[in-house]
Amino acid sequence: MAGMTIKDIAKKCHVGVSTVSRAMNNHPDINPETKEKILKAIEEANYVPNNSARNLKRNDAKAIAVLVKGIGNTFFSELVGILERECEKKGYSCILQYVDEQEDEWDVAIRVGKEKRLRGLVFLGGSFSQSQEKISQMEIPCVLSTICTVGMPGASLASVSVDDFKESYKMTEYLIGLGHKKIAFFCGQIKENGVIKKRLCGYQQALEEAGIPYDSTLVYEGKVDYDSGIELARKLCNENKDVTAVVATADILAIGAMKGFYEQGVSVPNDISIVGFDDLEISKYLTPGLTTVRQEISQKGEKAVELLLDNIQDADMTKREVIIPVSLSRRESVRDMRGEE
Amino acid sequence: MAGMTIKDIAKKCHVGVSTVSRAMNNHPDINPETKEKILKAIEEANYVPNNSARNLKRNDAKAIAVLVKGIGNTFFSELVGILERECEKKGYSCILQYVDEQEDEWDVAIRVGKEKRLRGLVFLGGSFSQSQEKISQMEIPCVLSTICTVGMPGASLASVSVDDFKESYKMTEYLIGLGHKKIAFFCGQIKENGVIKKRLCGYQQALEEAGIPYDSTLVYEGKVDYDSGIELARKLCNENKDVTAVVATADILAIGAMKGFYEQGVSVPNDISIVGFDDLEISKYLTPGLTTVRQEISQKGEKAVELLLDNIQDADMTKREVIIPVSLSRRESVRDMRGEE
DNA sequence: TTGTACGCGTTATCAG
């Protein structure tokens, strides 16, 4: 039977609605027998309380949402699971909200925040090149878990991120340490204040500190997708520079590039080495396996909800940044050039 | 300001709440000027109506949900987008519901169906080895878009799927036509009535019709993930059968197998050919590119909501099956054996 | 321990 309500159950059990409510919500002040009886009736009748009505009442519900931009990103799906688990552990319910590539994540955030009377928000992905105005409209604490908020003003923004500059620096340094001298940089669109910009700086500094002059013609800017990787690889081959290694700012870019090099008859890692960022699940299963930077994703998830909950409780504890460590997944896409020549 | 309601807006504009409601919901009977004024006030005040209250009232809301099992499956994410777009086009709102790997998708379906007072449901993924009992508890129309419902009884079940038997048959036939005689079969767990079982039958029949005796020791059963692919490949190599081709029932299995073969020093496609199912985005970017079966995913999405909406409108039009066509994405993982020996 | 009655924020009805 459709459209059953708490009243129907109450009637069935010859009790009042509040008793049914108490039974469902594990209230202490109820006769165990009555409770038993009611729960059985609910089970039998296959009754499920109306969610909207519930939320309407307890709009103090301890709920947060995770906003995911870029549903196809397999990197996120793992994190989402951890986020959900972590929330549950802390007694919060967690709702998932996907946002289309075209939509503005802040518009969505503000809307669902109010619609659902959320207590907090975790952002996954998106670019966050945001106007002050929108950010200040956000009335609940937020944690960005993709990009760092240092230098970003606004309401209650916190972030859990990696140090993009440093990681990129280290990655480049690693390559240099292996004897690579001419290293190209494959990346998506470089935006002021964006992750890619930071990674570019890290790359640049590592080069300079090693006494290798930075050559801007070695920076190949495209989009962050497979095809762009192919294209960039092709371009590099055509320009015929004697590059021995490539730093790609994302695994999918690196994977595309590997395909591109293959098509050009350039062998990875024999003719050219390549490294990525993200450590996608697939990266391990490629041939050759892709050397890449891995974020401690479970730690990231834990820190993110920890930070958010802190900010929810203490309104003034706002704007904390947490940097989580990363590690290098060394695989076969990099060649050791030392002792050659 | 937090927690604003329709009343606040009404007060601000010196009108009644119903007038505000009318302005928001595009009701015709309202003075354009009043409407203008109210909308401006809403905009200014940054007011967003409470979702729960809305849904509580219009529990006739035209909403359906998409249930996704296996969030990591990139194949689904594409389909989800199409489903959402298609729903919107038909004036339905569409909510996404992810279900954990451990959860029973029917339990979830029944629960959210009632919680949210949904009009219909689309299932993505999951195994559906379901008891009659649960299925009959489902009170709203459902469309399964992963598996075919032929032979499955129950409430209002419809499905959009591919003909797994036939596709597998054709794939095997294709390999045979290319001169392959000893063809192994890599698959996940074989369950009665499941897709894999059907694909196995297709493989089997293609073999037999070509006069090649079916050899059950050539069927390698594992799980549907990368590691299982590696393991199966390793097992095959160790057994040292002179297999020249492998049919894998999923791209990820095939990708894992490619890695496994590589590790064993077996070259794809020179020493062994391999084909998959799904045509994941990544399959195209592997080296060598994976030959695989592609479903017309946009068509699948369109058909799915079309079917669902039909079933929502005509309660008796239930239980229709739609088979959508597939195509072969021919890439480099298969070798033509003809004219050799 | 239990039941009655009110209110959550919204939309729909109906009388002005």
Next chain:
DNA sequence: CTGATAACGCGTACAA
């Protein structure tokens, strides 16, 4: 065209 007011289904004071 507009404004009271009655639902929607549930949780919870408060009274019993």
